[in-house]
Amino acid sequence: MSLGAAIGVGLFLGSATAIRLAGPAILISYIIGGVFIFIIMRALGEMAVYNPVSGSFSRYAKDYLGPLAGYITGWNYWFLWVVTCMAEITAVGVYMQMWYPDSPSWIWALAALIIMTLVNLIAVKAYGEFEFWFALIKIIAILAMIFVGLGVIIFGLGNGGVGVGISNLWSNGGFAPNGITGILMSLQMVMFAYLGVEMIGVTAGEAKNPKTVIPRAIDTVFWRILIFYVGALFVIMSIYPWNEIGENGSPFVLMFEAIGIGPAAGIINFVVLTAALSSCNSGIFSTGRMLFNLAEQSQASPSFKKINGAGVPARAVLFSALLLLFGVLLNYLVPEKVFIWVTSISTFGAVWTWGIILLSQLKFRKTLSKSEVSKLTYKTLFYPLGSYLALAFLILVLGLMAYFPETRIALIVGPIWIFLLVFLYYNKGFHKR
Numbered sequence: 001m002s003l004g005a006a007i008g009v010g011l012f013l014g015s016a017t018a019i020r021l022a023g024p025a026i027l028i029s030y031i032i033g034g035v036f037i038f039i040i041m042r043a044l045g046e047m048a049v050y051n052p053v054s055g056s057f058s059r060y061a062k063d064y065l066g067p068l069a070g071y072i073t074g075w076n077y078w079f080l081w082v083v084t085c086m087a088e089i090t091a092v093g094v095y096m097q098m099w100y101p102d103s104p105s106w107i108w109a110l111a112a113l114i115i116m117t118l119v120n121l122i123a124v125k126a127y128g129e130f131e132f133w134f135a136l137i138k139i140i141a142i143l144a145m146i147f148v149g150l151g152v153i154i155f156g157l158g159n160g161g162v163g164v165g166i167s168n169l170w171s172n173g174g175f176a177p178n179g180i181t182g183i184l185m186s187l188q189m190v191m192f193a194y195l196g197v198e199m200i201g202v203t204a205g206e207a208k209n210p211k212t213v214i215p216r217a218i219d220t221v222f223w224r225i226l227i228f229y230v231g232a233l234f235v236i237m238s239i240y241p242w243n244e245i246g247e248n249g250s251p252f253v254l255m256f257e258a259i260g261i262g263p264a265a266g267i268i269n270f271v272v273l274t275a276a277l278s279s280c281n282s283g284i285f286s287t288g289r290m291l292f293n294l295a296e297q298s299q300a301s302p303s304f305k306k307i308n309g310a311g312v313p314a315r316a317v318l319f320s321a322l323l324l325l326f327g328v329l330l331n332y333l334v335p336e337k338v339f340i341w342v343t344s345i346s347t348f349g350a351v352w353t354w355g356i357i358l359l360s361q362l363k364f365r366k367t368l369s370k371s372e373v374s375k376l377t378y379k380t381l382f383y384p385l386g387s388y389l390a391l392a393f394l395i396l397v398l399g400l401m402a403y404f405p406e407t408r409i410a411l412i413v414g415p416i417w418i419f420l421l422v423f424l425y426y427n428k429g430f431h432k433r
Contacts, residue, residue, distance in 0.1 A: 086327030
């Protein structure tokens with residue numbers, strides 16, 4: 001689930017925006033972001049192995065930081081995936097314009113939303129199988145792209161047998177054409193790309209053998225994602241000049257077009273389209289279940305607990321999908337800005353979740369005796385320094401989002417949402433339950 005959720009629009013489309021900001025130095029951004037994500041995931045894994053529960057970080061926030069923190073974290077994660085779904089349906093519109101360049105993106109975004117909502121209302125039993133195969137398609141496509149790309153770089157595949165080499169990494173203004181500023185500017189999109197890895201913790205309560213499964217999942221998923229991101233972008237930027245990559249499609253499609261493999265470009269566009277639909281489907285599924293769980297914990301309207309004949313929390317799913325219409329509206333009103341807006345707001349929600357994980361882990365450790373700490377079978381890295389450095393990094397990301405005008409909207413919408421949750425928590429009497 002984490003691999004499928006994390007490898008999505010952030011890589012297939014968002015990387016285009018990040019590349020334009022940092023140039024080939026985007027590889028450094030992904031490595032830096034990956035290191036801190038690994039520290040965060042190890043912190044989550046430490047708690048999940050010791051105390052595997054459904055609800056994961058929301059539950060840990062409640063147990064170690066208080067009921068208000070748990071309430072905000074649960075609702076914030078629901079909000080995060082609603083906004084992330086807006087990014088996914090926006091991506092669908094961008095991909096479809098490769099085949100229908102004169103069509104407005106909002107029509108495709110609306111169509112994707114309607115189709116995926118219907119799938120979630122009808123085909124609940126097929127969800128797991130659906131996601132497995134589409135995650136597999138994404139992974140196979142990336143691996144194929146990396147191997148074909150290496151063939152182009154080394155053996156000149158599609159280039160008359162003349163290897164293109166990797167000179168494009170420094171031939172168009174240098175490896176870091178925009179300097180450290182470009183690397184910093186790209187961190188928001190880079191961190192958005194890693195969104196989803198924390199879903200490992202969500203399933204901890206249902207794992208058959210959490211002490212074995214969770215550590216293996218965290219360690220292997222992290223390295224696979226890092227290899228996929230860094231490996232794929234290394235190949236793309238070696239073959240295709242970074243300064244010619246824009247938002248008019250996926251970098252994956254542009255790469256195949258650059259080496260003259262037209263049909264392959266169409267196939268890849270189909271793959272990234274299904275990847276976006278898959279991620280949107282996951283998001284609608286997740287938001288519906290999160291809203292259902294919040295209602296079960298008396299933290300949302302009891303009406304969201306109602307289940308239809310197919311075993312689906314239909315009202316929760318429809319409410320989440322209804323809010324996604326706002327994403328369609330944004331595609332109609334500001335199609336050129338909607339992607340950076342929704343990804344930055346998603347990143348704010350992710351930073352909150354990751355920060356809560358780190359704070360919960362720091363408090364969790366303080367509840368343990370020395371003998372209990374010595375018995376931990378899976379520990380966070382470089383405790384406590386690693387946790388504090390990761391928190392400082394997350395604060396840096398927020399600071400950068402506030403500094404750059406394109407992402408500043410997240411620092412307006414995000415805090416307003418948190419303030420609204422605090423207001424509702426006390427106004428609706430959740431603090432008394």
